Amino acid sequence: QVQLVESGGGSVQAGGSLSVSCAASGGTFSRYFIGWFRQAPGKEREFVAAITGGSLSTFYGDSVKGRFTISRNNAKNTVYLGMNSLKPEDTAVYYCAAGYGANWRKTADYYAWGQGTQVTVST
DSSP, X not given: OOEEEEEOOEEEETTOOEEEEEEEESSOGGGOEEEEEEEOTTSOOEEEEEXXXXXXXXXXXXXXXXXXXXXXXXXXXXXXXXXXXXXXXXXXXXXXXXXXXXXXXXXXXXXXEOOOEEEEEEO
């Protein structure tokens, strides 16, 4: 069973950049479809980005398209989320999750979640 641990969150000023990582253990990592979600206080968990096991396809939420980049290194069992041109509205806890890849925008498609890492963007 896969276990996921996020790291790399922190605080940054608007317009800045930050990268978060998702390290996996258990199972065959290269087979896992991985997604990133975020949740701000009082809001529902929102789809951010996702990537197929072989990195052949990536998917992005409309609010981050063109600013965020998802990638993975299967040799290191790690998925990355690079975030540029950050805005205060990007402030949230960011979660990575392993999913089936069938309905990748929906949290119900994912069966394993990390504990989350906080990203705070100030004005």
